[in-house]
Amino acid sequence: MKLFEMIKLFEAHCIYEKNLSSKTVKAYNIDLKQFREYKDSENSSLDLFDKIYIKEYVKYLFEQELKAKSIKRKVGTLKTFFNFLEFEEFIEFSPFKKMQLSIKLPKRLPKTIDKKDLRRFFKFIYAYKENIEDKNSYTYYAAVRDIAVTELLFATGMRVSELCHLKPTDINIQRGIVNIFGKGSKERAIQICDPEVKQSLVEYYKLFNKKIYEKNFFFINRLNNMLSEDSVRHMIKRYQLLSGIRKHVTPHQFRHTLATGLLEENVDIRYIQNILGHSSILTTQIYTVVNSQHQKKILKTRHPRKHLNIH
Structure with missing residues (x-):
């Protein structure tokens, strides 16, 4: 069988047997499309794809100056694809079987929002809403929604994808509980304790409740459909610019800022892991590096040794 035929079978396997998300299937298709376009191998027999061929392809990816993270994902997709072919006995052995392939990713510390910028951001969006004269206009409605979105992002530390896919049954405003369905369909419940956050949700719900239940x-959004992830990113970027904040602000930075803030308040990392929905505590531990930088700053500027005046 030809490569493109195998890719079609693999896609069906991912959708109907593995029940993978549409985003994962789309990412697999993008990666495999690039692989089959390499050397125009779409109609090639599976015998062509040995260890040498895979190594040449990986070298080609590096020559395209892609980020290490992208290359690692593309290689991971290929490994999954060939493991499927081996399991289904279309090939005897996966070419990855005896390959020592290690793609190291640069360690990047999570970017957070400065406290002064965070305060400025929220002060601006609340003032912006209050300054809208026509309280029945869509501009006002959108401002109310935008406040609820940003307040919820920071209050819960949820991912923007998790926020956009929230159903009306996932939020109990009266009890202040949000049920979040994260990666791997893992569910976690987060309490909303801040009265201003609750009030922002109440105001939004009063204006949009009919449309919320119609669309589930x-x-x-403006077209009465699910608010998209890109819309949230553009909205936050817009308020960042309008408020005069120079540093780039993204939805994910609210998540990072919550995590580092909780660590600075000496919250146990296991609780932070649960709040963020990390399956492994190793993922959460990246924030301890950020926190150690904060610790260094405190010890450098506030240590009582500075005030001993020995000399």
Whole structure:
């Protein structure tokens, strides 16, 4: 069988047997499309794809000056694909079987929002809403929604994808509980304790409740459809610029800022792991590096040794 035929079978396997998300299937298709376009191998027999061929392809990816993270993902997709072919006995052995392939990723510390910028951001969006004269206009409605979105991002540390896919049944405003369905369909419940956050959700719900239940999504856009991840990113970027904040602000930075803030308040890392929905505590531990930088700053500027005046 030809490569493109095998890719079609693999896609069906991912959708109907593995029940993978549409985003994962789309990412697999993008990676495999690039692989079959390499040397125009779409109609090639599976015998062509040995260890040498895979190594040449990986070298080609590096020559395209892709980020290490992208290359690692593309190689991971290929490994999954060939493991499927081996398991289904289309090939005898996966070419990855005896390959020592290690792609090291640069360690990047999570970017957070400065406290002064965070305060400025929230002060601006609340003032922006209050300054809208026509309280029945869509501009006002959108401002109310935008406040609820950003307040919830920071209050829960949820991912933007998790926020956009919230159903009306996932949020109990009266009890202040949000049920979040994260990666791997793992569910976690987060309490909303801040009264201003609760109030922002109440105001939004009063304006949008009819449309919320019609579409079965909690956050709704101008066209009365689910609010998209890109819309949230553009919205936050817009308020960042309008408020005069120079540093780039993204939805994910609210998540990072919550995590590092909780660590600075000496919250046990296991609780932070649960709040963020990390399956492994190793993922959460990246924030301890950020926290150690904060610790260094404190010891450098506030240590009582500075005030001994020995000499």
